[in-house]
Amino acid sequence: MASPRTVLDRLLEITELFERDLERSFAGTELTKSRVHLLWVLGELGPSTQRVLADALGVSPRNVSALVDALEATGHVVRAPHPDDRRATIVTLSASSRETMRRMAADHAALSAELLGAVDEADRAAFERGLDAVAARLHALIEAEEAP
Amino acid sequence: MASPRTVLDRLLEITELFERDLERSFAGTELTKSRVHLLWVLGELGPSTQRVLADALGVSPRNVSALVDALEATGHVVRAPHPDDRRATIVTLSASSRETMRRMAADHAALSAELLGAVDEADRAAFERGLDAVAARLHALIEAEEAP
DNA sequence: TATTGTTATACTCTATAACTATA
DNA sequence: TATAGTTATAGAGTATAACAATA
Numbered sequence: 001m002a003s004p005r006t007v008l009d010r011l012l013e014i015t016e017l018f019e020r021d022l023e024r025s026f027a028g029t030e031l032t033k034s035r036v037h038l039l040w041v042l043g044e045l046g047p048s049t050q051r052v053l054a055d056a057l058g059v060s061p062r063n064v065s066a067l068v069d070a071l072e073a074t075g076h077v078v079r080a081p082h083p084d085d086r087r088a089t090i091v092t093l094s095a096s097s098r099e100t101m102r103r104m105a106a107d108h109a110a111l112s113a114e115l116l117g118a119v120d121e122a123d124r125a126a127f128e129r130g131l132d133a134v135a136a137r138l139h140a141l142i143e144a145e146e147a148p
Numbered sequence: 149m150a151s152p153r154t155v156l157d158r159l160l161e162i163t164e165l166f167e168r169d170l171e172r173s174f175a176g177t178e179l180t181k182s183r184v185h186l187l188w189v190l191g192e193l194g195p196s197t198q199r200v201l202a203d204a205l206g207v208s209p210r211n212v213s214a215l216v217d218a219l220e221a222t223g224h225v226v227r228a229p230h231p232d233d234r235r236a237t238i239v240t241l242s243a244s245s246r247e248t249m250r251r252m253a254a255d256h257a258a259l260s261a262e263l264l265g266a267v268d269e270a271d272r273a274a275f276e277r278g279l280d281a282v283a284a285r286l287h288a289l290i291e292a293e294e295a296p
Numbered sequence: 297t298a299t300t301g302t303t304a305t306a307c308t309c310t311a312t313a314a315c316t317a318t319a
Numbered sequence: 320t321a322t323a324g325t326t327a328t329a330g331a332g333t334a335t336a337a338c339a340a341t342a
Binding site for chain 2: 006007008009010011012013014017018019020021099100109111112113114115116117118119120122123124126127128129130131132133134136137138139140142145
């Protein structure tokens with residue numbers, strides 16, 4: 001089974017390295033990958049209902065309740081009643097979390113630039129085209145699989 | 149925060165798509181991502197002690213006990229005493245799991261080829277060099293971070 | 297003394313189902 | 320009737336710490 005390293009192997013290795021490093025950076029804090037993901041999405045969408053967050057994250061509403069509970073208890077987000085719909089709750093980033101997300105977005109962009117910088121300049125355009133082509137093909141395969 | 153899609157975003161998107169699809173393919177079986185990962189590693193290493201599996205998977209020995217418990221209960225692996233070291237246990241793939249892993253490896257290789265095939269032929273070599281360069285840089289960054 | 301795997305305990309992520317308050 | 324969010328319950332992954340058997 002001494003399989004040669006395929007394209008998929010290398011893609012998976014890169015993201016695994018990245019995610020392990022990311023999780024390590026939260027060690028000792030109240031944050032986890034799922035909680036940071038919610039904060040990140042909230043940073044992109046702006047104040048949102050839990051329903052919207054559930055859809056954006058692709059998890060159950062119940063799960064969002066639990067994540068928001070934890071983030072609210074540690075001061076990362078604030079719950080407020082929806083002005084028009086009394087069933088709904090609006091979740092908002094706290095000031096400190098907004099700052100954390102800004103920093104994280106900057107780090108993310110810097111790392112991305114650093115990684116692209118590691119690619120030989122003559123290869124860069126082809127590399128980016130390749131990534132897009134792979135993503136598009138994967139999307140197509142999965143859609144074809146899901147269709148009846 | 150309407151950030152442009154970076155290289156990292158695209159890499160993460162590809163593996164997320166892949167992993168979601170993988171998990172979907174186990175839905176309804178007793179298998180999960182972690183369990184399949186163990187089976188996969190076992191297929192590559194051959195019969196191994198739990199200690200070796202824990203190191204290979206990067207998880208605690210306790211966790212391996214739990215995963216092997218589940219896989220043993222469903223007939224995917226077999227535990228046997230180590231011939232020389234009476235503390236240790238050798239875990240082996242069952243015949244049916246060996247077959248499953250063979251099939252999975254073939255599918256993995258086929259998908260990899262399919263994805264690479266989606267890349268314009270003129271870009272392919274540069275794309276692969278780019279992946280290697282990115283992985284190498286990421287490794288280097290993480291090592292530098294871990295060093296005192 | 298050190299190592300292998302286990303029992304004990306705990307936390308997190310996740311899901312479904314039933315329920316309450318609203319729409 | 321349908322929707323937003325909660326309570327209730329459950330399974331899975333993961334970790335540390337303490338322990339038994341063995342090296």
